[in-house]
Amino acid sequence: QSALTQPASVSGSPGQSITISCTGTSSDVGGYNYVSWYQQHPGKAPKLIVYDVSNRPSGVSNRFSGSKSGNTASLTISGLQAEDEADYYCSSYTSSSTVVFGGGTKLTVL
């Protein structure tokens, strides 16, 4: 159950777009369309922002979008806003019927 690989940090200016990658294996990310993304602000509980690779829960801004190619999933945030500054985590269902998270990515809005 090795953690999925995410960049430790990314940054962007307001209005710009950024992409966060999430790399796994054929036993998790590559094997299932069950990748989710979570946003976590300091001291708060995580919030689901993308599920099933590219679907957004009701109420989540369409500035957040997800995709997947092979063993790597990606989260793109367009039109960056100050309130997007947070930690972002990917997760995937695995062939062991478990769930694995990525190490997390700290997004800084410059």
Added chain:
Amino acid sequence: EVQLLESGGGLVQPGGSLRLSCAASGFTFSSYAMSWVRQAPGKGLEWVSAISNIGGSTFYADSVKGRFIISRDSSKDTLNLQMNSLRVEDTAVYYCAKARGDRSSRGMDVWGQGTTVTVSS
């Protein structure tokens, strides 16, 4: 309002036990799988365990397998985590989370506020 409220955290010595509970409200508890996710101080999220909607199937991370037991009581709409043989590395905020469906595979859309477990002598 859909809500999850964890309780039971605290300070425990290495080798000790603790039982966490999560009270669910605002949704049909028996229709959804549930999970526990933890976050060590300053660290990332770690999935701990999940249980199917009616409790027939349970799943554990390797790091807790054989020490933790997840269960649910649909008569009380409560999720539990019995933690035994606790280690210093189990120190974390423990979150209760609701799955989007009857299995834990498709994302967790409701989270509690977390309860803190500290394992220290």
